[in-house]
Amino acid sequence: MAEEVEVKARADPERIRRKLAELGAELVSVEEQEDVYFAHPCKDLFASDEALRLRAVGGKAELTYKGPRKPGSAKSRLEVTVLVSDAAAAEALLELLGFKEAVRVRKRRELYKLGDVEVALDTVEGLGAFVELESKGAPEERLAELLKLLGAGELVRETYAELVAKAASLPAGSGSA
Amino acid sequence: MAEEVEVKARADPERIRRKLAELGAELVSVEEQEDVYFAHPCKDLFASDEALRLRAVGGKAELTYKGPRKPGSAKSRLEVTVLVSDAAAAEALLELLGFKEAVRVRKRRELYKLGDVEVALDTVEGLGAFVELESKGAPEERLAELLKLLGAGELVRETYAELVAKAASLPAGSGSA
Numbered sequence: 001m002a003e004e005v006e007v008k009a010r011a012d013p014e015r016i017r018r019k020l021a022e023l024g025a026e027l028v029s030v031e032e033q034e035d036v037y038f039a040h041p042c043k044d045l046f047a048s049d050e051a052l053r054l055r056a057v058g059g060k061a062e063l064t065y066k067g068p069r070k071p072g073s074a075k076s077r078l079e080v081t082v083l084v085s086d087a088a089a090a091e092a093l094l095e096l097l098g099f100k101e102a103v104r105v106r107k108r109r110e111l112y113k114l115g116d117v118e119v120a121l122d123t124v125e126g127l128g129a130f131v132e133l134e135s136k137g138a139p140e141e142r143l144a145e146l147l148k149l150l151g152a153g154e155l156v157r158e159t160y161a162e163l164v165a166k167a168a169s170l171p172a173g174s175g176s177a
Numbered sequence: 178m179a180e181e182v183e184v185k186a187r188a189d190p191e192r193i194r195r196k197l198a199e200l201g202a203e204l205v206s207v208e209e210q211e212d213v214y215f216a217h218p219c220k221d222l223f224a225s226d227e228a229l230r231l232r233a234v235g236g237k238a239e240l241t242y243k244g245p246r247k248p249g250s251a252k253s254r255l256e257v258t259v260l261v262s263d264a265a266a267a268e269a270l271l272e273l274l275g276f277k278e279a280v281r282v283r284k285r286r287e288l289y290k291l292g293d294v295e296v297a298l299d300t301v302e303g304l305g306a307f308v309e310l311e312s313k314g315a316p317e318e319r320l321a322e323l324l325k326l327l328g329a330g331e332l333v334r335e336t337y338a339e340l341v342a343k344a345a346s347l348p349a350g351s352g353s354a
Contacts, residue, residue, distance in 0.1 A: 042219030043275060052274065063261075065270045080270045084240075085260035093242045093257045097229065098220060 005076050007143045010153035011131040016121055017110075019150045025114040031057050035105040036091065037161045041098030051161065052099065054090055061087035076140075103161045103168075117146065127163050130156065182253050184320045187330035188308040193298055194287075196327045202291040208234050212282040213268060214338045218275030228338065229276065231267055238264035253317075280338045280345075294323060304340050307333065 038045075038052045045051055049068035054061060060083065067078030084090045091101075105124065112119040120132040131152050133143045147155070158166070215222075215229045222228055226245035231238060237260065244255030261267045268278075282301060289296040297309040308329050310320045324332070335343070 040218075040274065050273075063270065065273045067273070078273075080266055080273060082267045082270060083262035089257055089259045093240065093259060096227075096242045096244070096255075096257060097217065 005136075005138065005140055005143065006132060006134045007140065007147055008130055008132040008156045009147050010156060011121065011129050012151070012153070013121055013123065013129045015151050016131050020112050020114070020119065020121075023114060023149075025112040025119060028111040028113050028118075029109075031109050031111070033057050033105075033107050033109055035107075035161070036101050037103040037105070038094055038099040039102040041100075051159070052094075053161075054084075054087060054094070056087035061085075061090055063090060103165050105160045105164050107160065114146075117143065119150075122160075124160055124164075126167055127160065130160075182313075182315065182317055182320065183309060183311045184317065184324055185307055185309040185333045186324050187333060188298065188306050189328070189330070190298060190300065190306045192328050193308050197289050197291070197296060197298075200291060200326075202289040202296060205288045205290050205295075206286075208286050208288070210234050210282075210284050210286055212284075212338070213278050214280040214282070215271055215276040216279040218277075228336070229271075230338075231261075231264060231271070233264035238262075238267060240267060280342050282337045282341050284337065291323075294320065296327075299337075301337055301341075303344055304337065307337075 034056045036054045036056075038054070040052065051064075051066040053064045053066065055064065062081050062083050064079055064081040070076045095101075107122045107124040110121040112121070116135055116137055118134045120134070122130045122132060124130065131147070131150060133146055135143060144155075156163075211233045213231045213233075215231070217229065228241075228243040230241045230243065232241065239258050239260050241256055241258040247253045272278075284299045284301040287298040289298070293312055293314055295311045297311070299307045299309060301307065308324070308327060310323055312320060321332075333340075
């Protein structure tokens with residue numbers, strides 16, 4: 001169990017990469033991630049601001065419970081994660097218990113390390129590019145300053161799952177010319 | 178996912194070990210297992226003859242869903258298992274989702290291999306000794322014959338979880354001299 005502090009913003013990937021290089025950030029990994037968020041069999045996790053996520057990365061998988069976000073522009077919430085041996089079997093097991101797939105988020109994540117801060121540059125299918133900063137120690141203000149320094153765009157409070165769900169519920173043809 | 182066929186009977190451990198040696202069975206492992214069975218947050222798994230079990234063995238842990246048993250003296254049911262990295266974190270995650278510990282079963286399991294049959298000689302805390310035969314291929318009749326050949330006692334249809342729950346709900350002092 002861990003308390004994570006996260007801030008996220010829209011980003012221009014080329015600009016962020018250039019800034020990260022200037023600041024001496026170290027590229028840790030590049031991963032294709034597929035996240036499935038589940039609806040609970042008898043509780044509205046959306047209403048209680050909780051989430052159950054199964055993440056598949058390459059052959060590995062992890063199951064994460066996320067507790068309600070605490071107030072503030074940064075995202076601080078309880079997270080409990082276990083690695084699981086097999087994403088498909090874990091999905092089958094959850095469905096047999098009555099959990100149902102609610103949202104699926106696919107993204108390419110470039111992960112950088114900048115001191116004690118993890119910087120994720122994400123390209124999310126259907127949503128575009130974002131930069132997310134996460135730290136166990138740093139205060140929210142420092143993360144917000146670092147976002148500005150990186151030249152990121154507007155702050156985003158919603159999770160990717162919420163943004164994908166919102167995009168999917170737009171009326172057909174809305175916004176198209 | 179796999180269909181398992183199992184038969185189980187009360188046993189005299191010394192007698193079973195002697196018979197297994199005569200038949201040329203091979204000792205595979207000796208493990209201390211701790212199983213936690215969970216109550217579902219909104220469904221009576223006991224009534225639907227399903228089960229969710231978290232098994233801790235040494236440092237390893239696995240989470241298993243068991244479907245309803247099919248008719249017959251052998252136990253044939255759907256099982257879906259995933260290995261998890263951390264039993265304590267998995268238990269915390271399940272409890273955050275509303276699952277509650279219902280029964281805890283501790284046992285010492287000696288596992289033998291006899292051809293294509295797995296023979297488990299179990300000493301279960303509070304219940305005594307049992308022998309359990311499991312096979313993916315062998316028909317139920319052959320397993321029942323093998324039980325007889327091993328000199329096992331009466332067949333037991335209930336799971337250990339059911340037997341432990343039953344023992345726990347006996348009125349205080351019942352059966353004591």
